[in-house]
Amino acid sequence: MSLRASVLAVDVGGTSLKGAVVGDDGRFLYQQMVPLGGERGEAIFERLRDLLDRLRQEAALRGRPAGAAAVITPGMDDRGSVMFASNLGWRDMALRDRLENHLSLPVATGHDVRTAGAAEARFGAARGARDFAMVMLGTGIAAALFANGQPIAGARSMGGEFGHMPVIPGGELCPCGQRGCLEVYGSAGGIVRRYRAAGGDPSLTAAEIAGAVGTDARAGKVWREAVAALGQGLVILTMLLDPALFVIGGGLAEAGEILLVPLRDALRAGLLWRAPPPLAVSTLGGSGALLGAAALGFERIGLGASVEEWGGGME
Ligand SMILES: [Zn+2]
Structure with missing residues (x-):
């Protein structure tokens, strides 16, 4: 795996999808927010898939090809599935498997708030x-x-x-x-x-x-x-x-x-x-969840050692 790899990170919420291409130094190379206008269920999955495709193109344009995707959502379990997320209309959504099939990339998944909390513990207010x-x-x-x-x-x-x-x-x-x-x-x-x-x-x-x-x-x-x-x-x-x-x-x-x-x-x-x-x-604010997601993505592809160094570069 090239040291110049990136991770496509997305935080899935009930009102928007927040996406970023994150470099292996923890920097955000590109960000895009997709507002949701009342979509539910499969429609949100389709918006997520489209956003990941777009992020992948942006990563390639910057010479930082995506090594993995990382997606965090409410209700995510530790096997990559969402049993129930009321404000997404998702029930028994096998998110990791479906996204890996679509992207042909390793996909890391996490629970949104626990991922944001872990990021605060590693890089932010709870260090x-x-x-x-x-x-x-x-x-x-x-x-x-x-x-x-x-x-x-x-x-x-x-x-x-x-x-x-x-x-x-x-x-x-x-x-x-x-x-x-x-x-x-x-x-x-x-x-x-x-x-x-x-x-x-x-x-x-x-x-x-x-x-x-x-x-x-x-x-x-x-x-x-x-x-x-x-x-x-x-x-x-x-x-x-x-x-x-x-x-x-x-x-x-x-x-x-x-x-x-x-x-x-x-x-x-x-x-x-x-x-x-x-x-x-929170000192990481809205970026904390995406940063934590990106860390999961780099760890998924064996680049956890570079994540260990992000803390020093953050204020
Ligand atoms: Zn209640």
């Missing part, structure tokens, strides 16, 4: 931490739990569904069918929906609602309830896992101190007899 949780606050909420340096996937790869922990018993209905789930209150999607339901300006994003807390009573109430629910969830994780830190990622993390200051207060208030773990914002 050196063996026990930590990566918490993604986006349209929904998910977490990746790491214990003794290893991600906890669970018996059926369904671990880390932090957003569907029922933090408010008998609370508001979640689209999953349960009541009082954390993401009903604490996700960006939940904050926007609850603010609109309270009669707030329907054009505001979650970050804008957070910014209006001092001047808009509806925003203040929805935001306080979001922070209280998130704090309750982190208190429970702290008691279970005793993490060295929490890394907060996803779109809502961009609210920065507006989120972190009250969340630290909520964590302190909920943990009376032990010190709360520190909260850190």
Whole structure:
């Protein structure tokens, strides 16, 4: 395998596919985002296949032929299949086999949030931490739990569904069918929906609602309830896992101190007899998941040694 190889990395989400051609030095040589407009099931697979074909052409144009592809998704198990991913409409999707057949290239697969968490541990905010949780606050909420340096996937790869922990018993209905789930209150999607339901300006994003807390009573109430629910969830994780830190990622993390200051207060208030773990914002941001995916791809083709050197080159 040439040292000038690249990996075609794709992060599959419910609203977009994010792709990159990543060199063996960890640099992104080309990036492309494909928005999804309500496609589900097989239609998303077709968009993914087309994106990988395009990335492969871009890699070749740059003289960095693809040695592997690496695709991360929600619900991915350790055998390259997605048992169930509600927001993709995928059920028993044998993704790795299908993509290897199409591309005639080795394909690495991973769970999206656990891959992003592993990247933070290797190259980002959780560097050196063996026990930590990566918490993604986006349209929904998910977490990746790491214990003794290893991600906890669970018996059926369904671990880390932090957003569907029922933090408010008998609370508001979640689209999953349960009541009082954390993401009903604490996700960006939940904050926007609850603010609109309270009669707030329907054009505001979650970050804008957070910014209006001092001047808009509806925003203040929805935001306080979001922070209280998130704090309750982190208190429970702290008691279970005793993490060295929490890394907060996803779109809502961009609210920065507006989120972190009250969340630290909520964590302190909920943990009376032990010190709360520190909260850190992801330093890799949206690139973390793709970087982690690319690492899986290089490892799949025996180039893991070059991945070991990426840490030194990242800020
Ligand atoms: Zn739920």
